[in-house]
Amino acid sequence: MYTYFTTLHIQTAVSQALCGREKGDSGMKHVLSVFVENQTGVLVRVVSMFSRREFNIDSLSVGVTERPEYSRITVVVQGDENLIEQMIKQLEKMPVVQAVQRLDEKNAVCRGMTLIKVRSDDTNRLDVLKMAELFRAHVVDVESSTLVFEITGSDDKVTAFLKLVKPYGIAEVIRTGLIALERGEHTIYEHCEEREYYGKNLL
Structure with missing residues (x-):
C-alpha cells in the first residue's frame, strides 16, 4: 500500500535535506x-x-x-x-x-534555474506536488507518467529538492549557471576603471 505523506512529514524531510548537505562545500x-x-x-x-x-x-x-x-x-x-x-x-x-x-550570499542576490523531470503517476502525484509547493517549484509540464518542475534559488535549495524527489524517480535534470547581482545601490560599474563614464550612463 502506498503511504501518503502529510505536510508535516514533508516539512520535516525538507529540513533534514537542507541540514544534511555536505559541510564545508x-x-x-x-x-x-x-x-x-x-x-x-x-x-x-x-x-x-x-x-x-x-x-x-x-x-x-x-x-x-x-x-x-x-x-x-x-x-x-x-x-x-x-x-x-x-x-x-x-x-x-x-x-x-x-x-x-x-x-x-550575504551581499548579493544569487539565483540559478533548474528543470527537473520527475516520474509521477496517480499513486504519488499528490505527494510530489506537495513537496514542490514547499520549495516553490513550478509545474511547467504534465504528462501521464511525468511532471516537469522549474525551480529557482541557491544550489542548496535545488539539491535538497532533488534529494526529496529522487525516490520517485528523476528522469532528467538540467541546470543553468548561477547568476548574481550585488544588493543595494552599489553596482559592478564602481569596479570599472572608467567609473565616471559608466556612472553617467546607467539606465
Missing part, C-alpha cells in the same frame, strides 16, 4: 562577476585562462548587459582565499575584462 565556493567587452571569442579566452591554470569551475553563465557592447560572466569556482585572489588578478590582467566583482 559552501565555504569553498566563490562567485565572481566578470564584466567583459561583448566580442567574439571573449568567453573562450576567459575559460582558457581558467583551464591553463587548472582552476576548478563549478558553473558558468554569460549574458549581455543593459549595455549591449558589454557582457557579464558569472563564474562559481572552488578554492582557498589565495587561489581566488590569484584568479581575480589574472582576470584583471586581460584587456577585454573591464571589472571583476566578488560576490557572496
Whole structure:
C-alpha cells in the first residue's frame, strides 16, 4: 500500500535535506562577476585562462548587459582565499575584462534555474506536488507518467529538492549557471576603471 505523506512529514524531510548537505562545500565556493567587452571569442579566452591554470569551475553563465557592447560572466569556482585572489588578478590582467566583482550570499542576490523531470503517476502525484509547493517549484509540464518542475534559488535549495524527489524517480535534470547581482545601490560599474563614464550612463 502506498503511504501518503502529510505536510508535516514533508516539512520535516525538507529540513533534514537542507541540514544534511555536505559541510564545508559552501565555504569553498566563490562567485565572481566578470564584466567583459561583448566580442567574439571573449568567453573562450576567459575559460582558457581558467583551464591553463587548472582552476576548478563549478558553473558558468554569460549574458549581455543593459549595455549591449558589454557582457557579464558569472563564474562559481572552488578554492582557498589565495587561489581566488590569484584568479581575480589574472582576470584583471586581460584587456577585454573591464571589472571583476566578488560576490557572496550575504551581499548579493544569487539565483540559478533548474528543470527537473520527475516520474509521477496517480499513486504519488499528490505527494510530489506537495513537496514542490514547499520549495516553490513550478509545474511547467504534465504528462501521464511525468511532471516537469522549474525551480529557482541557491544550489542548496535545488539539491535538497532533488534529494526529496529522487525516490520517485528523476528522469532528467538540467541546470543553468548561477547568476548574481550585488544588493543595494552599489553596482559592478564602481569596479570599472572608467567609473565616471559608466556612472553617467546607467539606465
